[in-house]
Amino acid sequence: MGTTEIPADPQRVVVLDTDKIDTALTLGITPVGAARAGETDLPTYLGDLSGVTVVGTVSEPDLEAIEGLEPDLILGSKFRQEAFYDELNAIAPTVFTAMVGVTWKENFLLDGDALGKGEEAKQLLDDYETRAADFGESQGDPAATEVSIVRFMPDEIRFYGPEGFSGIVVGDTGLGRPEMQLLAEADDKRIGRVSAEEIDTLGGDVVFYCAYGDDGAAQLAQYTGGELWQAIPAVQDGKAYEVDDEVWMTGIGVTAAGMILDDLEAHLQAS
Amino acid sequence: MRAPARRAGLRRRTPNPSNPSTLQLPGRTVLRSGGLSMTVHRRSAVICGLLLIVLFGAISASLCIGDTYITFADTFATLTGTTGYDRTIEVLRLPRTVLAVAAGAALALGGVLIQSVARNPLASPDIVGVTAGAGLAATFALTAGLGYAFLAPAALTGGLAAAALVLLVAARGSLSAPRFVLAGIAVAVLLKSGTQILLLAAEAVDAQRAQIWLIGSLAGRGWTEASFLGGVLLCALPFLVWAQRALDTTDLDDPTATGLGVRVTGRRVGLAALGVVLASAAVSQVGAVEFVALAAPQIARRLARTSRPPLLASALTGAVLLVAADWLGRTAFGDYQMPAGVLTAALGGLYLMYLLLTKGTRNEKKTAGRRPRLRLRARAGRVRDV
Numbered sequence: 001m002g003t004t005e006i007p008a009d010p011q012r013v014v015v016l017d018t019d020k021i022d023t024a025l026t027l028g029i030t031p032v033g034a035a036r037a038g039e040t041d042l043p044t045y046l047g048d049l050s051g052v053t054v055v056g057t058v059s060e061p062d063l064e065a066i067e068g069l070e071p072d073l074i075l076g077s078k079f080r081q082e083a084f085y086d087e088l089n090a091i092a093p094t095v096f097t098a099m100v101g102v103t104w105k106e107n108f109l110l111d112g113d114a115l116g117k118g119e120e121a122k123q124l125l126d127d128y129e130t131r132a133a134d135f136g137e138s139q140g141d142p143a144a145t146e147v148s149i150v151r152f153m154p155d156e157i158r159f160y161g162p163e164g165f166s167g168i169v170v171g172d173t174g175l176g177r178p179e180m181q182l183l184a185e186a187d188d189k190r191i192g193r194v195s196a197e198e199i200d201t202l203g204g205d206v207v208f209y210c211a212y213g214d215d216g217a218a219q220l221a222q223y224t225g226g227e228l229w230q231a232i233p234a235v236q237d238g239k240a241y242e243v244d245d246e247v248w249m250t251g252i253g254v255t256a257a258g259m260i261l262d263d264l265e266a267h268l269q270a271s
Numbered sequence: 272m273r274a275p276a277r278r279a280g281l282r283r284r285t286p287n288p289s290n291p292s293t294l295q296l297p298g299r300t301v302l303r304s305g306g307l308s309m310t311v312h313r314r315s316a317v318i319c320g321l322l323l324i325v326l327f328g329a330i331s332a333s334l335c336i337g338d339t340y341i342t343f344a345d346t347f348a349t350l351t352g353t354t355g356y357d358r359t360i361e362v363l364r365l366p367r368t369v370l371a372v373a374a375g376a377a378l379a380l381g382g383v384l385i386q387s388v389a390r391n392p393l394a395s396p397d398i399v400g401v402t403a404g405a406g407l408a409a410t411f412a413l414t415a416g417l418g419y420a421f422l423a424p425a426a427l428t429g430g431l432a433a434a435a436l437v438l439l440v441a442a443r444g445s446l447s448a449p450r451f452v453l454a455g456i457a458v459a460v461l462l463k464s465g466t467q468i469l470l471l472a473a474e475a476v477d478a479q480r481a482q483i484w485l486i487g488s489l490a491g492r493g494w495t496e497a498s499f500l501g502g503v504l505l506c507a508l509p510f511l512v513w514a515q516r517a518l519d520t521t522d523l524d525d526p527t528a529t530g531l532g533v534r535v536t537g538r539r540v541g542l543a544a545l546g547v548v549l550a551s552a553a554v555s556q557v558g559a560v561e562f563v564a565l566a567a568p569q570i571a572r573r574l575a576r577t578s579r580p581p582l583l584a585s586a587l588t589g590a591v592l593l594v595a596a597d598w599l600g601r602t603a604f605g606d607y608q609m610p611a612g613v614l615t616a617a618l619g620g621l622y623l624m625y626l627l628l629t630k631g632t633r634n635e636k637k638t639a640g641r642r643p644r645l646r647l648r649a650r651a652g653r654v655r656d657v
Contacts, residue, residue, distance in 0.1 A: 038479065059480055060490055060608040063363050064338035064601070080476070082419045083491030090362040153475075 006093040007072050009116045014066050014092070016076035017058050019100060021046060022253025023108050024075070026124060027117045033069045035061050040213065043246045045259065067091045075111055102163050102190060104252050124254050129172060132261060136174035139268065143176040147264075148204025148234065151249060152223065154215035156193050159202060163189040166208075166248045169260045175268075178203035199228040206268065207232065207240040210248050241267050315575040315584055322571075322587035326372070329591050333368045333598040334360060366493030370556070371593040371611070373500040374489075375563055377553035379571075379589025380511065382564030383580045384546025387518050388539050389455075390448040395565035396430075396550035399455040399543070402559040403462035404433020405551060409558070410466045410481040414473035422484070423496070423555045430551030433458055438543060442536070447525070451543070487560030487612025489597045496556040503552040510545050515582055517542055560596075562615035563589045592618075 014033040015021050024031045025046050033055040034042055042049045053069060056062030058080050066074065071092040078096040081088065088094040095114040097107040105125060112121025136142040147170050149160040160167045161183035167190070170177070180203060183189045194202060211220035220242075223229055234240050247259045299310045334346050341349070341356050349360045378396070386394045396402050408429025412421050440454040441447075466485070470478045517538050520528045528535050550564055567589035568580030574588075575581050593611060596618070600609035 054606050056606050056608050059476075059483060060488070060610070062338075062606045062608050063490075064359070065606055067359060067363065068338050080480075081491075086493070087362055087491065090358055 002089075004089060004093045004095065006095065006114055007116075010073035010114075012069065012071045012073070013115065014055060014069060014071040014074045016055075016061055016074065016081055016088075017100060018043060018250050019104060019107060019252035020075045020111055021049075021052075022251050022255050023111045023121075024115065026108075026253055026255045027112060027115055027120055029115055029117075032071060033066060037250060043251060045244060045246050045251060046255065061088075063087050063091070073114060075114060100252065102168075104165055104168070108254060128254050128257055128261075131258070132169065132172035133174065135261060135265060136172075139173075139175070142174040145206065145268065146176040146178045146204045148178055148181060148202050148207040149248070150202055150207060150209040151245070152209070152211040152216045152220040154213065154219065157196065157199065157219070157223065159192050159194065160249075161186070161189040161192055164191060165252045165256075166260055169257045170264070173261070173264060175264070196223065197228070199223060199226070200231040202232060204232075204234050205237075205239065207234045208243050208248065208263065208267075209240065210243050210245040212245055212249065216245070239267070312575070312577060312581075315577060315581050318571070318575045318581075319584050319587060322574075322584060322591065326587055326591050326594070329594040329598065330368055330372070333371070333594055334364050336598070337364060337602055362493075366497060367489040367597060368594060369494075370489055370492055370497040370500065371597045372590040373497050373504060374553045374557045374560070375567070375589035375591070375593030376586040377500055377504055377549045377589075378560065378564040378593070379567035379585045380507075380582060381546045381548075381550030381553065382566075382589070383568040383582055383585045384514060384518075384542050385550065385564075386568055387579060388448070388543040388546065389451050391452055392569050394452060394455075395561075396547075396554065397459060397561070397565070398452055399547060399550075400433035400437045400458040400462060401430040401547055401550045402554055402561075403459040403466070404436075405430035405554045406485050406559050407433075407462045407466045407469070409484050410469045410473075413481040413484060414469050414477045416477075423499075426558075427551055427555035430554055431547065433462055434543075434547040434551065438540065438547075442540060483610055484558045486610045486616070487554075487558035488600075488608075488610035489557055489593075490601075490608055490610070492557065500552060500556055503549065507545065507549060511582060514542055514545055518579060518582075557593075558610075558612060560593065560612040560615055562618055563592050566618075567592055 010029075013024055013029055013031045015024055015031045016035045018037050021031065021034050021043060031052055033053045034049070035055055035058045036042060037058050042052060042054065053065065055065045055069070058077075061076075061081060061084060063084065066088070074088050074092050074094040076084075076088065076094060076096050077100050078085075078098050079100055081096070085094060085096065095111070097103070097110055099107075108125060109118070109121050112118050115121075139145060149164070149166050149170065151158045151160065159181050161181055162168070162171050162177065163183075167177070167181075180201065181192065183192050186192065209220070209224070211217040224240075229235060232240070241263070243263050244259075247256050247263075251259075296310060298314060299312050301308055301310050331343060331346070335341050335343055337359070339356075339359055341359065345354055345356060346360060348354050349356045350365070381401075382395055385396065385399055386392055388394075389398060391398070405426040406429075408425040409422055411417075412425040417425070437451070437455045437458045440458070441451040470481060473481065520531065520533045520535075520538065525535055553564075554560070568585040571584035571588045572580040575584050592615060596614040597611040600611050600614050603609070
């Protein structure tokens with residue numbers, strides 16, 4: 001979208017997408033302002049964010065609030081804030097990453113560079129990948145264990161493929177996935193859907209599941225109490241674990257990825 | 272040859288001694304300059320003056336009041352020179368305010384033209400499918416992952432195509448008003464169901480972006496959109512001058528208008544096409560902002576007390592409404608940026624209820640009696656209001 005001069009050591013950073021809150025805090029920078037995802041508040045898994053001013057939502061940022069914070073760097077996504085680039089770049093040097101999710105590692109390195117911490121970012125990402133691989137090796141033959149990732153949305157039930165954020169993290173460990181969740185035939189290998197009647201086809205030796213928002217939680221309660229869910233072998237074996245949606249789904253970043261590894265270690269070490 | 276000269280019998284009691292052939296028209300003043308003359312509806316002129324003052328007030332509020340309060344003097348100084356507020360005013364506030372003026376005016380003008388052709392005070396670009404067509408095309412562009420650059424052209428094409436379809440369906444026969452409205456509703460419903468299918472099938476984030484577009488917002492829009500709309504309005508100006516005269520016959524019944532020598536269908540198609548182009552252009556730039564095209568003409572008509580919605584006063588009313596809605600949405604809800612279309616739609620609901628509650632007393636009773644006959648006679652004499 002053009003080139004921009006960015007300060008070598010930005011002090012006042014505004015982040016306009018959820019993955020960039022994770023990125024900034026992972027690199028030890030507390031942003032002065034951050035945009036909320038839709039109607040929800042800022043994520044809670046990153047600790048105390050009370051010092052961070054909320055500057056509107058990711059799709060409708062509050063430009064005057066951002067200007068009032070006098071930032072020296074703005075991080076956003078082309079995908080979400082393309083329309084606002086000119087205004088944002090007039091306020092402070094603005095760096096956009098193209099996509100959210102699939103390219104989270106590249107985004108992390110680019111945002112790390114923009115924040116003046118490119119080396120640290122590379123190191124942290126290497127550390128994460130080493131940890132993921134080591135964990136996989138500790139499992140003996142990780143591919144033999146199939147991990148199922150299920151998310152209850154207000155209006156549908158999803159599973160996450162090899163290119164979704166949590167799917168990438170699980171893939172980095174070398175753990176296996178159920179055949180259906182590899183989405184081999186699909187163009188979009190991030191997300192697949194099952195109908196309420198097909199829940200028992202989800203498969204997997206271990207199931208990690210979560211819910212998006214209160215409406216999703218209501219769906220989760222309804223379906224996990226149902227017979228089809230109980231018919232899943234992993235559920236019968238007591239190997240279905242509810243996890244934090246913010247960490248596995250909306251977070252996206254090295255800190256969230258590390259916390260997914262924490263979940264995997266906690267629940268798979270015993271097997 | 273001016274018609275009144277042949278109509279000495281109609282002359283009022285106090286003819287102007289320097290212009291013995293002048294027909295005095297109630298509520299109107301005749302302006303003459305050399306061989307040119309025109310009549311001005313005095314109340315309309317006063318209302319236009321007042322609306323200009325209100326518009327100036329709304330623009331001032333939009334430029335001065337926000338997260339940072341900037342005094343009027345500083346705002347004026349920023350517009351003419353350089354102060355510490357250059358970015359706030361010239362990047363964040365001025366472009367969208369100018370766009371609001373242009374889009375509000377274009378929507379209102381589209382509303383006047385379409386309402387006049389449909390002879391239905393509630394006819395708005397929604398009725399003729401403009402909004403629904405633009406909405407479907409924009410939703411497709413947003414959910415299919417086309418670039419942002421395709422959004423406005425897609426919406427413009429969609430709006431025009433939908434309206435063309437309506438005109439095609441309605442124009443079989445004489446483009447009578449009920450046919451026009453019915454065809455518009457049918458096409459709009461069809462297209463809206465298409466939009467719903469796309470929204471349901473789309474990713475949540477795409478669907479949310481499409482929803483914001485469908486509501487209509489000026490956030491993130493500015494000079495590019497404003498200059499496009501300004502250009503459209505400029506090109507439309509000669510046609511609007513023509514429309515000012517042509518509109519006078521649209522609310523006559525068909526036999527009367529035909530009897531006056533008007534080519535009814537041709538004129539209706541021309542007026543509707545002009546209205547559709549203006550509405551499509553506006554909707555393509557700011558999204559499906561509701562209420563403005565629907566209500567601005569009716570508000571202006573009631574203020575000016577004219578027999579049909581006046582063009583200039585409607586355009587000014589539309590500009591005031593959109594500037595005010597955008598300013599409120601930007602400033603009144605904390606960090607949440609309320610899209611302008613939410614506020615115009617909320618006001619639209621209230622206004623529609625007001626119309627329904629008071630219609631019996633305001634429209635039907637008033638139009639009985641002397642005025643229709645007077646209007647007819649004035650038209651026969653080719654009186655033009657500005």
